[in-house]
Amino acid sequence: MDLIADITGYFARSFSNGYTATNPGRLVDTRLGVGTAKGSVRSGGSFTVQIAGNNVGPLPADGVTAVALNVTVTGPQGGGSLTVFPNGTGLPTASNRNYSPGQTIANAVIAPVGADGKIKIYNGSWGSADVVVDVVGYYSPARASAYLPITPFRWLDTRSWGKGPPYDSSRYHIYSRFGDPGDTGFVLNTTVTNTTGGGYLTVSPDPNNIDAYKGKYAGRPNRPLVSTLNWKKGETVSNLVHATPGPGGIIDVWNTGTGSTDLVVDVFGYYTV
Template structure:
């Protein structure tokens, strides 16, 4: 089970990796990048946008990605030019692997560079699994996705933001904090219903906050489904006054699950224009949802 983590560094330049189970585990940790307090590329969040779906031929040929093969993905100028045609240094994605007849892994890396010894998404036979990815963009404005499995696999990629010198938002880490747990006694609404959503006003009073780094976990899942995280068009005042409208759910996903599974994934969530973030349950059965915050992006 892979998961991306963005974590503050301790005073000694270290982080702790803790095993909360009763048994031993083997652990693999790949470093993908770091943030500094000096001037660097800023972040621009996007409403989730599907850039690749090999099942339908979106952004790539309509066929599974062959074993040991890679596919180039156009980043610069994509999303109807919401992704700039130049100047992007890295892109934030949600990458999903599905429908493979064997286990394997996917690796994202900049086009024109050598294949790294690292993985972003690990999958087993027939599994649908997603992971958040931040990957540098090649000088040609593209990235590559490599299938390290022994059999073909379908690949789905949603863009959620990008980094560039022209982007204004800087990342500010915080001590990991639990913002939502539908299992808690303090939460009076119960599990998240199938087809429903929970609106979280993460920064409705702080317009300079443009995005959040969250870890979303679903558990007690009563049917299969997937979670979609997206900005809400309604204001906090609309919800308080009872005149909100039902939002349009975007055609993207943040994590996928089967009945009975507990599945986490890091989410880089855009706050849109209202500072409210929606968490959608696309399954037919209820799920319990846990949301932990690790930091946020803020304009200068």
């Protein structure tokens, strides 16, 4: 196979912009006219998304230099790619998500924000496509949370943990490494496999703490209307996610599909203060 790798940025050991995790929220859904005009994006077309000051998240009006997103393409009429880049700059020779006709597929994106507080999304396909954009965090000079990469390790694999795969409408809560309140975000790779029906995965913060689960008095969290990855029956699909933990250092992983699916979660790093 051939391989294409595009670079969009790097993390340094020196002082730089810090990360802030947000409540996951939907910025754009072209199918419904959320955050942009209603209707699929034509071939070669583009649209802008207001990042600075957006009440989804919410995102501050000043100081946002980059934004952490999950970008999904659905219902494309032809094969192609999406490119996410700062508004007011030229179209880069890079892509954020490639797809085939009819495919629904997502990718994690860290996108620089233009001087006007906006990003632009370009459809480099031979046909029209719908686009869904969820926000999970942002970067700014005013924040101190830094990225700490680690040697990757497998956090969860439901194929071998003895409890069976999550069924539709079910969820699993996952604790942070030590319940450290300084961990403001996790960088994970989530994979679904042995899928018996189609659906999508949601990763979201859990409002409970560890003691509430141990004491069996934890309240059931509400699942936000966001997605991390999508799949069809029989597919194995993975995607990177910047996961926002709740105040107790816990995240929830929801199977919103029509059947059971095994789940694999690998950890690549943390955001910490």
